Each structure stands twice: as structure tokens, then as C-alpha cells.
Amino acid sequence: MVKAVAAVDLGATSGRVMLGYVGHNELRLVPVSRFPNGPVETPDGLHWNITGLYEHALAGLTTAAAQEPELVSVGVDSWAVDYALLNAGRALGEPFHYRDARTATGVAAVHERVAASELYASTGLQHLPFNTVFQLAEDAQAGRLAAADSFLLVPDLLGFWLTGTAVAERSNASTTGLFNATTGEWDDDLIRRVGLPRSIFPTLIDAGARLGGLRPELAARVGTPNLQVTTVGSHDTASAIVAIPAADTDFAYISCGTWSLVGVELEKPILSEASRAANFTNEGGVDGRVRYLRNVMGLWLLSETVRLWNGDLTQLLEQAAAYDGPVAIFDPDDERFLPPGDMPARIAAWCEENGIAAPGSRPALVRSILESLAAAYARTIDTARALSGATVNTVHLVGGGSQNALLCQLTADATGIPVVAGPVEATAIGNVLVQARAAGIVSGDLETLRALVARSVPRTVYLPR
CATH class of the missing domain: 3.30.420.40 (ATPase, nucleotide binding domain)
Structure with a gap:
């Protein structure tokens, strides 16, 4: 039986909501909405318009539910490293954009406490000046963390707004520079050495877990009282790699x-x-x-x-x-x-x-x-x-x-x-497939999911000249 799920796929320059129809031998996407994304410059730097993206996602999801009333699930993916600080569930402003220049001071602050070689031995993460660890260190220096009791990466933030459940999906958490690549958990010793409060770190969860239903007021707006929110490979590349044919x-x-x-x-x-x-x-x-x-x-x-x-x-x-x-x-x-x-x-x-x-x-x-x-x-x-x-x-x-x-x-x-x-829409396809597997629409390991992609999606082959 073919069933429908919805993918909310947020990229650094645009976002989209897609319907995905999945069955044992069927996989197809139907575009629902597309919307622009990009940095917003304010006096204190570059930010993301995350509330605007959330509204676009909700509007797209409402349209998707109208087109497909039996919609089973929705999953959210986005770019990595950026986050919102929260206090008692309220976001303390729009997230900073990773291209904001403030991160340089965070790099110096972290490396004063932990050598680059030690960071890598724990996290296995490529040095990029905008990694979450450096952004959080700058937030600590600037006093922003004093008002925060938690932080959520972008897709986790949208999941929280949709359901009220605050967690961190592991694929995106692994990009923070504070996640232990060997244990698959937050690195408590590294967090302490960098000087960050352990209490702000959310519970980790795997892709394919059910976060729960929409908050009642959102279920009424969207028109789908039984719609479930499912974690996917919330780092967009993690979802894209699922869809490699x-x-x-x-x-x-x-x-x-x-x-x-x-x-x-x-x-x-x-x-x-x-x-x-x-x-x-x-x-x-x-x-x-x-x-x-x-x-x-x-x-x-x-x-x-x-x-x-x-x-x-x-x-x-x-x-x-x-x-x-x-x-x-x-x-x-x-x-x-x-x-x-x-x-x-x-x-x-x-x-x-x-x-x-x-x-x-x-x-x-x-x-x-x-x-x-x-x-x-x-x-x-x-x-x-x-x-x-x-x-x-x-x-x-x-x-x-x-x-x-x-x-x-x-x-x-x-x-x-x-x-x-x-495929062009690899991220949305991977998002859809993880949801479909969690809902029991399809089963199998990644190779099985990739075989379905190979049977369903056209490709072009370029040979070396």
C-alpha cells in the first residue's frame, strides 16, 4: 500500500515542503511549496529569519494536508551548526547565521582551553570557524548564555515548536564539535573544559524516532489531528546520503x-x-x-x-x-x-x-x-x-x-x-524514506532504501573524457 508523508527541507538559500508517496515498489515526490531563505543583517550581525521559515513550513504543511488528508508523518531537516538559545521554551531571538563574523573570537576562546588535536580526537570534526562549539563559546563570552537554559539546532527547534518535545537528533548533533564520535553521546568532559553549562544540552535521539503529534492548536490549523512528527537525518546531508542510488x-x-x-x-x-x-x-x-x-x-x-x-x-x-x-x-x-x-x-x-x-x-x-x-x-x-x-x-x-x-x-x-x-531532491527523498520506514510503510536497511531510489528516480551518467 502506498502512503504519504511530508518532508520539510530547509536549505541555506531556500526551503521546500514536499509530499512523498512511498510503497514497496513506489517512490515519488510532489512539490507543495518553495520559499526563499537567506541571511538577515541587523545591527548585531547576520541572523536567520527562523520564525519566517517556521511560518512557511506550517503553510506548506497545511497545503500538503489539504492535498493528502491521510498524511501519516512529517519530518524536518536543515543545514547544520546553527541554533537558537531558549529560556523556559521561549527562543531568545533569531539564530545567528554561520557566516556572521562573530565566530572568530569563539575559535580563539576554545583553543585556549582545548588544543585542536584534542578536539579532533574526541569529535572527529573538521575545523570550520563556525562550528557550534565556537559559536556557543562566543555566546558565553558575550553573556548570552546567562539567560539561556537550553539550545536547539534549527531542525530540532522546528520539531519542538511543532510538538513541544525538545531533543537533539544525532546526525546534526554530530556537527556541533561537542559530540563524541566514538560513543555517539555528548562529550561531557569536553563541554566542561570548553566552559559551557552541561544543563543546556538536549537529550539525544536517533533518526526514525517519533516525537509525537502536533500541538493541538497546530493540528487544528493544519487539519490533521493524527499527524505524527518523526525525526529524520536532520542534517540535510545525512538525509541526502540515504537517497544515494x-x-x-x-x-x-x-x-x-x-x-x-x-x-x-x-x-x-x-x-x-x-x-x-x-x-x-x-x-x-x-x-x-x-x-x-x-x-x-x-x-x-x-x-x-x-x-x-x-x-x-x-x-x-x-x-x-x-x-x-x-x-x-x-x-x-x-x-x-x-x-x-x-x-x-x-x-x-x-x-x-x-x-x-x-x-x-x-x-x-x-x-x-x-x-x-x-x-x-x-x-x-x-x-x-x-x-x-x-x-x-x-x-x-x-x-x-x-x-x-x-x-x-x-x-x-x-x-x-x-x-x-x-537525484536532485536527494535530501527530501532521504527525509521521506526514513519517515516511511519508521511508519512501517517500507522496511530494510539503507541498502534496501537505496535500491528503491535506484528503481524510482532517473539519473544521468557522465564518463571521464
């Missing part, structure tokens, strides 16, 4: 959107010094898997460039594909590219500093961005193989970037490995 385990993945998360799937974390030096991360996946990966800057570089130009992306990609001049390869992970701003000028400055000719036209710059990303993907996959011993015969590229044919082909060329592109 892999025929075997010998694959690497690129979850490609605003960020590109590039890596392999493992059973256990790798916490070696060589892994730390390579800046690889061990993040939690669904069913206890480990997402061993690096964050690469991703299509943020292209979207910020196109925004600055007010350009036509389709036309620019066509021109970049036809461009046959010299291509500047730069390091997309340079921290200068993290904040919003003039990416073309920053890329030109990087090229000048490194003694190479900067792109001389818009098609050349777009081609430079895409070839630089492909080169970074290839380096990352090579390093992942070397550090983990994993065999990689296929690269699965999922998410919005899978629609970028030029990027997919350049990635196949750079890696020398066939690239399977799609």
Missing part, C-alpha cells in the same frame, strides 16, 4: 548545493592525526553510519557571483561550456570566500597573490569556478580513499548541483571516475 558500497558522494560535502560512507570514525591534518570530518549518518567527508565551498561561489552580476545562470553556463581559453584554478576553500560579497574580486585577488592570471571575462570566471570545484572534489576523494582505504568505483553527485551538466562532466574528468548525477 548506489548499487554497491564502492562509491564516493558529493552532496552539492550551497556547500559541497564530499566523502565516503564508513562504519566507524577515523580519528587519526593524518585525518585531522587533511581536515576531514566524521559526521553521524542514519543507522549509525559515519559520513567521512570534507566541506568544500560549493556553489555558493557561483550563486554569489551571479547575484552580483544580476546575470542569467543558464546563459552563463552555456558560455562557460563553450569557453576554450586558459582556466585559472584557485582554492575554493580559502576563507576569504566564506562571507557574502564580491566573489569575482576575491577570486582575482587570490589569483594575483598566487601568481596566476585572473579570469578575463564572465564565461572564463564561471569556468574557473566550476573547474576549481571539480579539482577540489577530485583531491578530496583521493584523500578520502587514502585515509579510509575505501574503494571508489562510482561518484554519486546529488542535490541541486546534479543539474549542472558542465560541473558533473568536469568532475568526471577531474576524478577519472564515472559520475552518476541525481
Whole structure:
């Protein structure tokens, strides 16, 4: 029997509500609503409009319930690391955006107490200046924690607002820099050493757990008195990796959107010094898997460039594909590219500093961005193989970037490995599948769920040239 669930999928630049219809041999998505997302600048920095996102999610969920009155469940996923501080269940303002500059002081404060090598040995987390541990340390310095009795990561916050149940789903908790990669629990000793109050940390829970029904007033608004809220891989990449249409385990993945998360799937974390030096991360996946990966800057570089130009992306990609001049390869992970701003000028400055000719036209710059990303993907996959011993015969590229044919082909060329592109909506599919399994609509391990994706979703294969 085919049943319907709803996925609330919040990305860094947009959000969506999708209906997912799932049965033993059926999997399909129906878009319900899409809405923009992005930073809001206030006098004290960059924030997320989380209350606006919540309202969009509720409106989409109401529409979904009207279209499908027998809706069984809803699950929420989002980007990682950001959170709201709460007191007695009330949010103390809108969450800070991870691109806000305040995190630098948090990095220094944490490293004064705990060496980077010790952080990695516990958490296995790639150093990124906006990791939750650094944000919370800055909150402590600024006095914000004094008024808080808890904090919730973004998808957990929405789950709390929907149900009244405050928990932390493990896949997203694993991105905080305060989660022990070996035990799968909060690292109490690390929390103490960093100087954070243990009492603010919520109870951990796995993907596929039932949070409960909607609060009565929301059930009345949405029109679904029996709708359950289910935890999914609440870090969007954890959900996306569930939807990899892999025929075997010998694959690497690129979850490609605003960020590109590039890596392999493992059973256990790798916490070696060589892994730390390579800046690889061990993040939690669904069913206890480990997402061993690096964050690469991703299509943020292209979207910020196109925004600055007010350009036509389709036309620019066509021109970049036809461009046959010299291509500047730069390091997309340079921290200068993290904040919003003039990416073309920053890329030109990087090229000048490194003694190479900067792109001389818009098609050349777009081609430079895409070839630089492909080169970074290839380096990352090579390093992942070397550090983990994993065999990689296929690269699965999922998410919005899978629609970028030029990027997919350049990635196949750079890696020398066939690239399977799609599904585009991998995160929503993974979200839907975890809910469906929790509701008893389907059963099986991740490989079984992935086989259903492979039978149901079209893909495009790019062979190395």
C-alpha cells in the first residue's frame, strides 16, 4: 500500500515542503511549496529569519494536508551548526547565521582551553570557524548564555515548536564539535573544559524516532489531528546520503548545493592525526553510519557571483561550456570566500597573490569556478580513499548541483571516475524514506532504501573524457 508523508527541507538559500508517496515498489515526490531563505543583517550581525521559515513550513504543511488528508508523518531537516538559545521554551531571538563574523573570537576562546588535536580526537570534526562549539563559546563570552537554559539546532527547534518535545537528533548533533564520535553521546568532559553549562544540552535521539503529534492548536490549523512528527537525518546531508542510488558500497558522494560535502560512507570514525591534518570530518549518518567527508565551498561561489552580476545562470553556463581559453584554478576553500560579497574580486585577488592570471571575462570566471570545484572534489576523494582505504568505483553527485551538466562532466574528468548525477531532491527523498520506514510503510536497511531510489528516480551518467 502506498502512503504519504511530508518532508520539510530547509536549505541555506531556500526551503521546500514536499509530499512523498512511498510503497514497496513506489517512490515519488510532489512539490507543495518553495520559499526563499537567506541571511538577515541587523545591527548585531547576520541572523536567520527562523520564525519566517517556521511560518512557511506550517503553510506548506497545511497545503500538503489539504492535498493528502491521510498524511501519516512529517519530518524536518536543515543545514547544520546553527541554533537558537531558549529560556523556559521561549527562543531568545533569531539564530545567528554561520557566516556572521562573530565566530572568530569563539575559535580563539576554545583553543585556549582545548588544543585542536584534542578536539579532533574526541569529535572527529573538521575545523570550520563556525562550528557550534565556537559559536556557543562566543555566546558565553558575550553573556548570552546567562539567560539561556537550553539550545536547539534549527531542525530540532522546528520539531519542538511543532510538538513541544525538545531533543537533539544525532546526525546534526554530530556537527556541533561537542559530540563524541566514538560513543555517539555528548562529550561531557569536553563541554566542561570548553566552559559551557552541561544543563543546556538536549537529550539525544536517533533518526526514525517519533516525537509525537502536533500541538493541538497546530493540528487544528493544519487539519490533521493524527499527524505524527518523526525525526529524520536532520542534517540535510545525512538525509541526502540515504537517497544515494548506489548499487554497491564502492562509491564516493558529493552532496552539492550551497556547500559541497564530499566523502565516503564508513562504519566507524577515523580519528587519526593524518585525518585531522587533511581536515576531514566524521559526521553521524542514519543507522549509525559515519559520513567521512570534507566541506568544500560549493556553489555558493557561483550563486554569489551571479547575484552580483544580476546575470542569467543558464546563459552563463552555456558560455562557460563553450569557453576554450586558459582556466585559472584557485582554492575554493580559502576563507576569504566564506562571507557574502564580491566573489569575482576575491577570486582575482587570490589569483594575483598566487601568481596566476585572473579570469578575463564572465564565461572564463564561471569556468574557473566550476573547474576549481571539480579539482577540489577530485583531491578530496583521493584523500578520502587514502585515509579510509575505501574503494571508489562510482561518484554519486546529488542535490541541486546534479543539474549542472558542465560541473558533473568536469568532475568526471577531474576524478577519472564515472559520475552518476541525481537525484536532485536527494535530501527530501532521504527525509521521506526514513519517515516511511519508521511508519512501517517500507522496511530494510539503507541498502534496501537505496535500491528503491535506484528503481524510482532517473539519473544521468557522465564518463571521464
